[in-house]
Amino acid sequence: DQQVKQNSPSLSVQEGRISILNCDYTNSMFDYFLWYKKYPAEGPTFLISISSIKDKNEDGRFTVFLNKSAKHLSLHIVPSQPGDSAVYFCASFYNQGGKLIFGQGTELSVKP
């Protein structure tokens, strides 16, 4: 049972435009959400996070939005750059379970 879902396996965006990556979750007990970025043959690196008490968190070109009623979060990258091309994983933390659950990942390709 996939508790964290990224339904788009891939996304292609033109350089300079906005990239929007989406993530849905099923467990209303999740209270913290994170985005990780992964280049081929490397481990994921932490990008940005948001607590369930907020609905938006911004860090430079990256903004994460959380809609708790819809159990949906999204990552916006503006403006997109070719170096942003990578696989992006969203992850949810269940405080009671004490572990991070990852989505399947979305491969972003930013074309010059």
Next chain:
Amino acid sequence: DGGITQSPKYLFRKEGQNVTLSCEQNLNHDAMYWYRQDPGQGLRLIYYSQIVNDFQKGDIAEGYSVSREKKESFPLTVTSAQKNPTAFYLCASSIRLAHNSPLHFGNGTRLTVT
């Protein structure tokens, strides 16, 4: 430089053999984790450890074993009981087991069993 070292990068084994993947960290982190990545399935948690001499099963622990005898080291053994061992294995650590303690990942070991 502080970080997580996984070795080797590529590993090949015959079916029926046990194999141990190495993970070492010099970040002084208490918590360590093993994830497995398969195409289209994201990262799935195999085992995790909050502290030395303690570890817990993750979502897909069957066919795997771990030990945490030292803070810096969290080796993963893939046993012959693991039905589909070919995968990309990622080790991670965090300051502690908590939501606001992001994971730091190694660069992974790709295991191929034939």
